[in-house]
Amino acid sequence: MTDAQLYFAVGLPVVAVLTSLIVSLVQISGIRGEMGSLRGEMQSLRSDVRSDIESIRSDIREIRSDVKLLTGKVYELMGQK
Numbered sequence: 537m538t539d540a541q542l543y544f545a546v547g548l549p550v551v552a553v554l555t556s557l558i559v560s561l562v563q564i565s566g567i568r569g570e571m572g573s574l575r576g577e578m579q580s581l582r583s584d585v586r587s588d589i590e591s592i593r594s595d596i597r598e599i600r601s602d603v604k605l606l607t608g609k610v611y612e613l614m615g616q617k
Contacts, residue, residue, distance in 0.1 A: 537545075
């Protein structure tokens with residue numbers, strides 16, 4: 537076996553392993569980037585949901601106060617008769 541054949545027999549698997557490691561690192565980096573963007577989107581959605589919930593709560597408070605007012609008026613009318 538010549539020196540060139542030995543270098544080729546040892547070097548080719550080493551290059552293949554290093555290449556696969558580099559590809560894996562690139563994929564992991566891409567996944568991390570996607571996770572970061574998804575995390576940002578989730579935070580914006582969470583803030584939108586919170587504002588929607590607060591809006592719904594204020595609407596419910598208004599409805600409750602209107603129901604109390606109407607109930608009071610009904611009691612007044614029933615008391616006058």
